[in-house]
Amino acid sequence: MSEAALTVAIEPVRDPHLVAAVEGAGGRVVPLEQARVLVWLAGPDGFPTLPDSVEWVALSYAGIEAYLTAGVLDDRRLWTNASGFYAAGCAEHALALLLAGLRQIPASVLLGWNDEVIPPAVRTLRGATVTIIGGGGIGRELTPRLTACGARVIAVSRSGRDLDGADLTLPATETDRALGEADHVVLAAPSTPSTHHLINDRTLGLLKPHSWIVNVARGPLIDQEALGRALRSGAIAGAALDVTDPEPPADDDPLWSLPNLIVTPHIANPSPGLTREMAPWLAENLRRFTAGEELISRVDPARDY
């Protein structure tokens, strides 16, 4: 592979950040008919008929269900999605929210230089146990970030299959134990009937008065009324949500008045600037392609079908 020119089509629009990534990786942006690589920045509607020259299609969405349903994927070339990119964004945002809570940054913004309320409420990740609910890509990306901060990680995965780097992985049937051992909790699981209102009055009672809960997954994982009660009573220290139910919360939702609740407007992977942030990630995958190395976020149609 390394001898042929790195010709890349970027469709349906030639995004300038990704054009720069291609050129920075030593490639050239060309029409689809001349391309070895197609970067496809849309859903399955309008997906082109691929010429034989295309060896690799880089899809820019995290989920591939819609492409599978549309019958777009074939086994004549490599396919990648962007799940790793989005998972990393969620993991970074989860870390930002958790640290903001522990480090009392919202309180500092609201109260100014307050020597009495803020310092006693500061907590650290060093030596803390963080339970991640969810054994998928977000958990895989979050774990090394947390351990670099000196935290111990307990992961809960549906199957109980070990999450790389976690100190302990438990199956979903042991969620109560994972919550009971946690100093702090990050929700990173899909929204399913079995995760609906996973955080409720009962499970909130398993946490500690210094615990923070972070949700970067889906709003319905939390019973928000129960969360409001726990935040008002001091049963837990705080919560930080990038997703809510409904989204956004109503203007008169009592959650808005809670000083120990952080709400960000679903910005783990914000649309504006997305291709700018994606550019170095694409560049790395182009480098791997040229070097003949394993691609990030490769989709195996045989496995994923």
Add this chain to the structure above:
Amino acid sequence: MSEAALTVAIEPVRDPHLVAAVEGAGGRVVPLEQARVLVWLAGPDGFPTLPDSVEWVALSYAGIEAYLTAGVLDDRRLWTNASGFYAAGCAEHALALLLAGLRQIPASVLLGWNDEVIPPAVRTLRGATVTIIGGGGIGRELTPRLTACGARVIAVSRSGRDLDGADLTLPATETDRALGEADHVVLAAPSTPSTHHLINDRTLGLLKPHSWIVNVARGPLIDQEALGRALRSGAIAGAALDVTDPEPPADDDPLWSLPNLIVTPHIANPSPGLTREMAPWLAENLRRFTAGEELISRVDPARDY
């Protein structure tokens, strides 16, 4: 060492968090006369005459100058300070401040669910270049936290001696280049005549419109009036300060009205809860002592004199 009982004196007060750490490490808290280890929670005033039984003294301060001046240290046993502990606290706080800025957490706290202003301002550490000014303990602790988030690290050290894990270390004479290549900057250098107002009108001009500056070192490293000008004009994206000059800023300081400035009240290592946070760190050093391993933050009187 591993055969004798782990007897530890905690003076001048038997802090309950550290007592728990000793007992959790399999040790026993005893009067100084029976101790192999002394954990000393104060300055050199009142430092006791040590019995021969004491093999290791764990000082709880970061700096040892005062103990050196008082002639407390000898070469008849091991000595440790808490510099590694404090450096880790500063590094965690620096990461929290930088991520809070990039992830628009203060704006979310102030503006609520705002879909127009917030998402386009969100930035990520993935693929970003972070310049750390300072090649000491804070930089050593911060570097792995940043690289775990996918950032590239440039360190500036007085000598130019490589900072472990940094992608590039430059000597202080190349500070301008380090600022010019940075997406974001963390100040982690001591306050000296040569670092006074290191961040000023001229050096702020080397940064990018999306740059955030974080200061967890000392307030005088920044010319705050110049910083205010850069924040108002949009020359840089934001700043997050855990230290200021003076400290705290005056109530009528115009800095307080800047929406892209985060100020936390010097809480990288807050006094309340300090021994609670220090407990797992002490436990780890007790484990190493028992195992005959190298201690964290060992002070070498011969080198440090």
